[in-house]
Amino acid sequence: MTLPDPRDADAAHEAALVSRARQGESEAFEALYRSTAGRVFALCLRMSGDRERARELAHDVFVRAWEKLPGFRGEAAFSTWLHRLAVNVVLERQRGERRRQAHEEPGLEEDDETPAMRRVVRIDEGDRLDLEAAIARLPTNARTVFVLHEVQGYRHDEIAQAMAIAEGTVRAHLHRARRLLMEFLSR
Amino acid sequence: MSMHLEWDRLNDCVDGRLSAADEADVREHLAECRDCRSAVDALRALGAGTRALPPAIEPPPGLWQDVAATIAAGGARTGKPLSSRPPDSPPVVPVRPGPSRRWLAAAAVVLMALSSGITALVLRRDGVAPVPVVATGTPTVPTPVAAGGTAPVVPASFAATEAAYLDNLAELHAAFVAQRHALAPTTIAVVERSLLTIDAAIAEARAALVADPANQALAELLSTSYRQKVELLRRAAESSET
Ligand SMILES: [Zn+2]
Numbered sequence: 001m002t003l004p005d006p007r008d009a010d011a012a013h014e015a016a017l018v019s020r021a022r023q024g025e026s027e028a029f030e031a032l033y034r035s036t037a038g039r040v041f042a043l044c045l046r047m048s049g050d051r052e053r054a055r056e057l058a059h060d061v062f063v064r065a066w067e068k069l070p071g072f073r074g075e076a077a078f079s080t081w082l083h084r085l086a087v088n089v090v091l092e093r094q095r096g097e098r099r100r101q102a103h104e105e106p107g108l109e110e111d112d113e114t115p116a117m118r119r120v121v122r123i124d125e126g127d128r129l130d131l132e133a134a135i136a137r138l139p140t141n142a143r144t145v146f147v148l149h150e151v152q153g154y155r156h157d158e159i160a161q162a163m164a165i166a167e168g169t170v171r172a173h174l175h176r177a178r179r180l181l182m183e184f185l186s187r
Numbered sequence: 188m189s190m191h192l193e194w195d196r197l198n199d200c201v202d203g204r205l206s207a208a209d210e211a212d213v214r215e216h217l218a219e220c221r222d223c224r225s226a227v228d229a230l231r232a233l234g235a236g237t238r239a240l241p242p243a244i245e246p247p248p249g250l251w252q253d254v255a256a257t258i259a260a261g262g263a264r265t266g267k268p269l270s271s272r273p274p275d276s277p278p279v280v281p282v283r284p285g286p287s288r289r290w291l292a293a294a295a296v297v298l299m300a301l302s303s304g305i306t307a308l309v310l311r312r313d314g315v316a317p318v319p320v321v322a323t324g325t326p327t328v329p330t331p332v333a334a335g336g337t338a339p340v341v342p343a344s345f346a347a348t349e350a351a352y353l354d355n356l357a358e359l360h361a362a363f364v365a366q367r368h369a370l371a372p373t374t375i376a377v378v379e380r381s382l383l384t385i386d387a388a389i390a391e392a393r394a395a396l397v398a399d400p401a402n403q404a405l406a407e408l409l410s411t412s413y414r415q416k417v418e419l420l421r422r423a424a425e426s427s428e429t
Contacts, residue, residue: 037250041243046240055247059250063258063261128241135237151237171195
């Protein structure tokens with residue numbers, strides 16, 4: 001994880017809030033929600049590619065966090081713990097949906113490489129929304145790997161373990177995601 | 188000039204995942220091939236653009252209220268006595284205004300979760316002999332302490348939690364019955380089928396907890412089942428508002 005550690009003062013404040021929330025104080029938990037909801041929602045939105053879905057996921061993340069908080073012993077920063085929890089909630093949901101749909105394989109659908117990938121793509125401030133939209137268009141597994149690797153900073157082996165797929169498959173999804181993104185963005 | 192670099196090698200190059208030998212080959216090719224250099228530049232720009240995305244995005248309004256309502260409906264956390272909350276203020280589940288959520292999908296998740304949960308949990312407590320689970324023949328009885336009051340008593344630590352759930356559920360169930368006319372027949376059928384399953388799971392978890400009052404995992408399971416019933420009824424009520 002590449003999440004920066006909160007500064008000491010923030011960390012102490014956070015630890016106090018966590019401790020109060022663990023005792024069942026919902027006001028303390030709300031304060032924790034206020035300071036983390038934006039990041040959690042961003043993660044859910046980018047991993048799911050859908051606002052409504054992201055709302056449901058973020059809801060589930062915080063409900064689960066409340067339930068699991070008594071088991072949080074403070075080995076990691078709360079925000080780190082919460083992000084891992086969020087990733088797990090999203091991945092669990094995706095696995096559940098895959099089981100229900102039954103046809104979507106966790107492997108790769110092959111598609112042809114196109115010359116688009118050779119085009120230079122510039123991404124500046126004005127293109128940010130295009131990039132968000134392009135990420136949302138990616139196939140589920142490619143999007144998941146891309147977001148975990150490029151946005152969240154997880155390593156290949158960590159992603160492989162979390163998604164229960166081979167490291168080589170992680171690499172393939174990542175490369176495919178980048179190729180598709182370049183196609184989407186160069187249109 | 189040699190053939191262009193493969194896409195995988197370009198990616199590995201950008202990610203710093205090439206072996207030393209490959210790295211030398213790739214560098215050599217890049218030095219003389221403008222196309223591949225462009226591709227590497229594009230990959231780097233994509234990575235930089237992605238890393239520059241804002242780390243936070245404003246969540247939709249009302250999300251905290253939903254989270255708070257769900258938490259309140261869940262009563263105390265399992266393993267925690269309710270005593271930290273005033274005993275005379277049972278959790279309130281406000282019915283949200285606005286469009287219905289995908290509660291049918293939620294119901295499906297509930298069913299999946301419940302069908303596998305209890306058996307595994309009851310049978311696999313570490314090293315302890317399996318707890319005999321009394322299967323209920325009447326899953327339609329929604330509340331274990333209904334009218335007759337003959338249901339065996341759950342441990343004291345769970346009694347307050349259960350009472351809060353039952354208050355909530357009575358209210359939500361009444362709302363559901365009152366709104367039936369506004370619901371499509373298929374919706375009613377799905378809700379009622381889901382309720383049967385959840386009630387059966389509640390009865391099963393409850394019986395197991397009565398037989399093994401110190402088992403926190405069973406208390407947690409029972410609490411989860413109640414919470415899922417609350418959620419199902421709440422979503423059903425919402426769906427009738429649209
Ligand atoms: Zn080349």
